[in-house]
Amino acid sequence: MSETRRKVVIVPCSGIGKSYGTVSRVAAYQVTEEDRPDQTQLIPLALLVMGDEESRKIVAESQAITIDGCKLACATQMVQHSGGQVARDFSVLEVFRRYRDFKPQGIAELNEGGEKLADALAKEIDAVVDELSFHEEGAREEGDTHA
Amino acid sequence: MTTFLETTVDKFTFHVDPTCFFNSEGVWVRTEGNRARLGLSDFLQQRSGDIAFVEVKPEGTLLAFGDEFSTIETIKVDIALSSPVSGKVVRVNPTLETAPEAINQDPFGEGWLCEVELSDWVTDQPRLLDAAAYFEKMKLEAEEEVKRE
Numbered sequence: 001m002s003e004t005r006r007k008v009v010i011v012p013c014s015g016i017g018k019s020y021g022t023v024s025r026v027a028a029y030q031v032t033e034e035d036r037p038d039q040t041q042l043i044p045l046a047l048l049v050m051g052d053e054e055s056r057k058i059v060a061e062s063q064a065i066t067i068d069g070c071k072l073a074c075a076t077q078m079v080q081h082s083g084g085q086v087a088r089d090f091s092v093l094e095v096f097r098r099y100r101d102f103k104p105q106g107i108a109e110l111n112e113g114g115e116k117l118a119d120a121l122a123k124e125i126d127a128v129v130d131e132l133s134f135h136e137e138g139a140r141e142e143g144d145t146h147a
Numbered sequence: 148m149t150t151f152l153e154t155t156v157d158k159f160t161f162h163v164d165p166t167c168f169f170n171s172e173g174v175w176v177r178t179e180g181n182r183a184r185l186g187l188s189d190f191l192q193q194r195s196g197d198i199a200f201v202e203v204k205p206e207g208t209l210l211a212f213g214d215e216f217s218t219i220e221t222i223k224v225d226i227a228l229s230s231p232v233s234g235k236v237v238r239v240n241p242t243l244e245t246a247p248e249a250i251n252q253d254p255f256g257e258g259w260l261c262e263v264e265l266s267d268w269v270t271d272q273p274r275l276l277d278a279a280a281y282f283e284k285m286k287l288e289a290e291e292e293v294k295r296e
Contacts, residue, residue, distance in 0.1 A: 020222055093197050
């Protein structure tokens with residue numbers, strides 16, 4: 001019997017017209033499409049806000065990493081509201097405080113600082129994804145042993 | 148407990164502490180004896196956005212009225228703040244080292260920037276706006292800003 005590995009859900013900020021929102025989405029695309037495509041799945045915040053059943057179900061059954069662009073923390077709140085478990089919430093502002101040289105500017109297109117900040121954020125998310133996947137792998141192996 | 152002056156412009160609500168004086172850029176000063184505490188007004192912090200970094204001149208720095216005493220970096224802007232008083236910086240808010248967001252969360256309270264030993268309050272005070280005057284100025288600026296957006 002084969003068991004499908006559950007992917008880690010990534011939910012970025014949907015803030016349109018804000019640099020921090022763009023940084024969160026660029027980082028989310030990098031993680032889900034380039035860095036960890038086999039371990040992660042992107043769920044757009046808008047689908048959760050609209051109550052999309054399939055998205056809510058996926059979120060409710062998975063571990064989620066949220067990326068918030070501002071203190072309203074919509075991504076984190078919507079995941080919790082959808083019954084999901086937030087394994088780690090990232091705030092773009094907090095990440096920027098760790099990488100002061102990467103000041104993001106631009107909205108449709110980020111400046112170099114914004115791209116570097118998104119890359120730094122993506123790498124931090126990659127590390128959390130690896131950790132979550134490692135734990136899930138361990139738990140599954142333990143389950144197999146007891147089976 | 149202080150009752151703030153309050154106004155709502157569009158979707159934003161702004162408070163003004165009636166115990167403070169203000170310079171034209173929105174830096175507040177609250178005196179107690181020969182000392183004064185300085186900080187950002189609620190309007191200035193909301194207009195500037197989430198604060199990522201704050202730097203304040205170190206203790207011992209002598210300030211003249213209008214001297215730059217602090218810089219604030221947010222996602223939107225970098226601002227150099229002018230001192231609304233003359234005197235010597237005697238204390239910098241230690242909270243800001245680890246939690247600059249205190250300025251956004253509690254601009255008239257925990258988010259204060261520094262304390263200054265006043266050297267010429269008698270001369271400085273008439274150059275500042277009292278809370279009622281600043282409140283009116285702030286309302287006009289907020290309304291202008293909403294119209295521009």
